[in-house]
Amino acid sequence: MMRVLVPVRLRRAVRGWFDSRYISVADHRQDIKDALWEVQTLRREVVTLQQEVRQLTSRTGDAQRLSKETADALDHVLQNEVLVWQAIDGLKERS
Amino acid sequence: MKVAWDGAELAFRLDPEDEITGRAADEHPVKLRTSTCAFGGVPDDAHPDLFAVAAWSVVAPWTRRRITFDRPVSAEVAQALHDGWGIEAGPVGGPPRTQGRTLAISYSGGADSVAAAAIFPEAPFVHFRRVPHPRVPNRWTHYRSDVLADLAKKTGRELTTVTSDLEFTLAEPRPGYPEHHAVAAGALLLADRMDLGGLAFGYELGSRWLGGDRYLLRFTPDNPMWAPHGAWGRLFAAAGVPIVLPVGGVSEAVTMRLALGSPLRAQVRWCLQGADGPCRTCGKCFYKEIIQAAVERRPLDTPLTADRAVVRKWLRKPPYGGMEMIEYGLARIPGVESSILAGALDYFDATEESTSWLEHCYPPALAEIPEPWREPASAFMAENAGLMTPGEARRVEEWGS
Numbered sequence: 262m263m264r265v266l267v268p269v270r271l272r273r274a275v276r277g278w279f280d281s282r283y284i285s286v287a288d289h290r291q292d293i294k295d296a297l298w299e300v301q302t303l304r305r306e307v308v309t310l311q312q313e314v315r316q317l318t319s320r321t322g323d324a325q326r327l328s329k330e331t332a333d334a335l336d337h338v339l340q341n342e343v344l345v346w347q348a349i350d351g352l353k354e355r356s
Numbered sequence: 357m358k359v360a361w362d363g364a365e366l367a368f369r370l371d372p373e374d375e376i377t378g379r380a381a382d383e384h385p386v387k388l389r390t391s392t393c394a395f396g397g398v399p400d401d402a403h404p405d406l407f408a409v410a411a412w413s414v415v416a417p418w419t420r421r422r423i424t425f426d427r428p429v430s431a432e433v434a435q436a437l438h439d440g441w442g443i444e445a446g447p448v449g450g451p452p453r454t455q456g457r458t459l460a461i462s463y464s465g466g467a468d469s470v471a472a473a474a475i476f477p478e479a480p481f482v483h484f485r486r487v488p489h490p491r492v493p494n495r496w497t498h499y500r501s502d503v504l505a506d507l508a509k510k511t512g513r514e515l516t517t518v519t520s521d522l523e524f525t526l527a528e529p530r531p532g533y534p535e536h537h538a539v540a541a542g543a544l545l546l547a548d549r550m551d552l553g554g555l556a557f558g559y560e561l562g563s564r565w566l567g568g569d570r571y572l573l574r575f576t577p578d579n580p581m582w583a584p585h586g587a588w589g590r591l592f593a594a595a596g597v598p599i600v601l602p603v604g605g606v607s608e609a610v611t612m613r614l615a616l617g618s619p620l621r622a623q624v625r626w627c628l629q630g631a632d633g634p635c636r637t638c639g640k641c642f643y644k645e646i647i648q649a650a651v652e653r654r655p656l657d658t659p660l661t662a663d664r665a666v667v668r669k670w671l672r673k674p675p676y677g678g679m680e681m682i683e684y685g686l687a688r689i690p691g692v693e694s695s696i697l698a699g700a701l702d703y704f705d706a707t708e709e710s711t712s713w714l715e716h717c718y719p720p721a722l723a724e725i726p727e728p729w730r731e732p733a734s735a736f737m738a739e740n741a742g743l744m745t746p747g748e749a750r751r752v753e754e755w756g757s
Binding site for chain 2: 329331332336339340342343344346347354
């Protein structure tokens with residue numbers, strides 16, 4: 262390895278030039294901290310959203326179940342209506 | 357059973373002996389949902405016999421002993437109901453309807469009715485379009501009757517579309533025609549206005565002669581639904597609208613070939629679910645794909661896999677309705693042994709020779725087409741399908757025995 266003596270002034274100028282072009286280690290640390298903080302926030306948000314999706318799906322499942330059960334129940338009501346008229350006509354014929 | 361019409365709205369009431377669960381003419385149990393239905397696009401001044409037969413096509417499964425109409429029917433229609441079903445029909449009075457001169461086609465848009473339409477290029481169409489029932493939540497929105505009605509319009513043929521919610525009178529097995537003949541209820545109500553003397557259906561060899569669909573799966577010369585001397589045949593004839601089956605003597609392979617070669621090819625649609633085209637994944641699409649691939653002698657082209665229920669349906673052990681076309685497909689589809697249909701090979705010894713009868717016309721089917729339509733239908737079949745040899749006709753007559 263060869264060592265070269267660089268004048269102090271030149272060394273400072275070069276360092277200054279480098280420092281002005283690149284972000285400092287301290288700044289990098291801060292950036293990483295900020296990013297990590299954002300990841301944590303996003304993680305919490307995802308968890309909340311997942312909970313919401315679960316709630317909503319169970320609610321549509323409920324709506325679907327309810328509409329199907331209502332339609333099935335209505336079928337019976339309609340059939341009963343037919344049977345009621347049958348009974349009424351039967352009574353009329355008898356009297 | 358008591359039936360009453362208010363314009364084109366039908367309401368009926370059960371007599372004490374009638375029940376919610378009845379049987380259609382093919383013996384299939386059917387459950388009633390509701391006792392009203394309506395028709396659109398029909399006149400309200402048809403002959404009383406036409407109203408009576410239209411009503412009967414809806415209420416027949418649930419009628420046990422008698423039917424009371426809201427207007428007198430002819431003695432002929434009452435007699436046909438008595439002879440065919442043992443039903444006392446009344447009140448009786450008034451002259452029977454005079455048979456008209458026009459043959460209309462009950463047009464669904466599927467391959468079979470397109471083939472029937474090809475035989476009678478001048479015949480007007482009557483198309484049945486399902487609409488929702490005001491009292492029944494529609495859980496069957498995947499059924500695209502609107503798409504089929506639009507395709508019917510694009511045929512360029514003289515067309516009358518009848519709308520009806522009558523299929524929702526049926527709770528089980530699913531909304532559908534209580535009797536197969538209910539598809540013609542609208543055409544019957546139009547019979548006077550259209551001067552109808554006959555109504556042509558796309559029912560083919562399997563339905564008419566092999567007891568196909570959900571019926572007996574054996575040779576059925578006396579088929580109560582479709583034989584001219586059967587209960588329904590005599591009833592329609594009594595109302596001056598005899599049933600005409602132009603393709604009753606040929607299989608679905610022939611109707612497919614005729615439909616794909618007809619001017620209406622672009623409008624053929626057997627799928628009830630697809631919007632921009634056939635869905636390719638329903639049971640009907642797959643069954644018809646088997647027939648089309650066999651007719652076009654190309655490998656099966658389907659996105660389905662063998663584990664799907666609609667495919668497994670055709671891998672069962674026979675007998676089942678439509679099995680003759682599966683055998684036909686097995687004999688003619690290139691590479692079928694490595695297709696999703698391969699499992700069906702276990703049950704059939706299918707060869708081109710053993711299935712050749714499915715490419716020709718069964719002559720007795722032509723003999724039962726009423727005049728004046730017998731001659732043109734016979735000439736068409738002789739030219740486009742050829743008649744079965746006595747040996748081939750025996751395959752029909754020994755079917756299921």
